[in-house]
Amino acid sequence: MDTAPGRDTRWLTPEEQRVWRAYLHAVTLLEDHLDRQLQRDADMPHVYYGLLVQLGEAPERRLRMTELAKQAKITRSRLSHAVSRLEKNGWVRREECPDDKRGQFAVLTDAGYEVLRRTAPGHVEAVRQAVFDRLSPEQQKSLGEIMQIVAEGLQPKEAGADLPWLR
Amino acid sequence: MDTAPGRDTRWLTPEEQRVWRAYLHAVTLLEDHLDRQLQRDADMPHVYYGLLVQLGEAPERRLRMTELAKQAKITRSRLSHAVSRLEKNGWVRREECPDDKRGQFAVLTDAGYEVLRRTAPGHVEAVRQAVFDRLSPEQQKSLGEIMQIVAEGLQPKEAGADLPWLR
Numbered sequence: 196m197d198t199a200p201g202r203d204t205r206w207l208t209p210e211e212q213r214v215w216r217a218y219l220h221a222v223t224l225l226e227d228h229l230d231r232q233l234q235r236d237a238d239m240p241h242v243y244y245g246l247l248v249q250l251g252e253a254p255e256r257r258l259r260m261t262e263l264a265k266q267a268k269i270t271r272s273r274l275s276h277a278v279s280r281l282e283k284n285g286w287v288r289r290e291e292c293p294d295d296k297r298g299q300f301a302v303l304t305d306a307g308y309e310v311l312r313r314t315a316p317g318h319v320e321a322v323r324q325a326v327f328d329r330l331s332p333e334q335q336k337s338l339g340e341i342m343q344i345v346a347e348g349l350q351p352k353e354a355g356a357d358l359p360w361l362r
Numbered sequence: 363m364d365t366a367p368g369r370d371t372r373w374l375t376p377e378e379q380r381v382w383r384a385y386l387h388a389v390t391l392l393e394d395h396l397d398r399q400l401q402r403d404a405d406m407p408h409v410y411y412g413l414l415v416q417l418g419e420a421p422e423r424r425l426r427m428t429e430l431a432k433q434a435k436i437t438r439s440r441l442s443h444a445v446s447r448l449e450k451n452g453w454v455r456r457e458e459c460p461d462d463k464r465g466q467f468a469v470l471t472d473a474g475y476e477v478l479r480r481t482a483p484g485h486v487e488a489v490r491q492a493v494f495d496r497l498s499p500e501q502q503k504s505l506g507e508i509m510q511i512v513a514e515g516l517q518p519k520e521a522g523a524d525l526p527w528l529r
Contacts, residue, residue, distance in 0.1 A: 214506035337501065339377075348492060
């Protein structure tokens, strides 16, 4: 690409391009892989599974919808769509929040908990085989640090920040 | 989660869980961030932009559809859908392959090249700010190595491997 006139674009160096392309490839392949595994074993995409996990770990297996969107790092409309699908499967139900008319809870049902219990071993194994089994302890540590930095950078504390769950 | 009877699940340790959760958060937030940036600046999602980049770098700005799917690590049906949208925008056109009736090329048009030229500086800046500016040279190197390992592990060489672009 040519630099547009009057701009001083900080293009990626060849080495940075290799890093960035490896990231895009790994992320795309891994998401495809885990989606396939979960579709096959539990008839749901990876993002839905993540929502069940969050609810399964929450006190009384329930979270406010806004809190669940924040934990999953997704928009409220995407969450609302996903929860509607999970409700149809009988795995989640919505409950109104008694002291806040606008608030709503998502609650993991017994059937949802059972799906999670049955699906978790196969999913953990898939994650281990694709990621942890292939990396040294140092690489695992480094991956955690790097991803923590990137995730924090994309969640600035200022009011008015463009965060998915505030949209 | 309880271990299902008769299975010996290798659950993630608390430290591995932190690494995995940081990965999921960073990837979800970064994809949202880059999608927003590209939707705002060029009215297209991140995955479409990646296809234009691949075509822009190819000889004569053209690639076989199967090769483009492989380079983008996506399924042929997802690619076909994306190329149809890019065709409607006038940024890509399809051409039949003269010596292979089943083969088809995707070709970047002049309008597509112009969109890429205009959009690339802002996109590179977004990638730099979200990733490279935040990491030390050692972390950048480590990220590349880790992602290379994960990407290669998900593309086994055996015939019959379940790769997105072969579906």
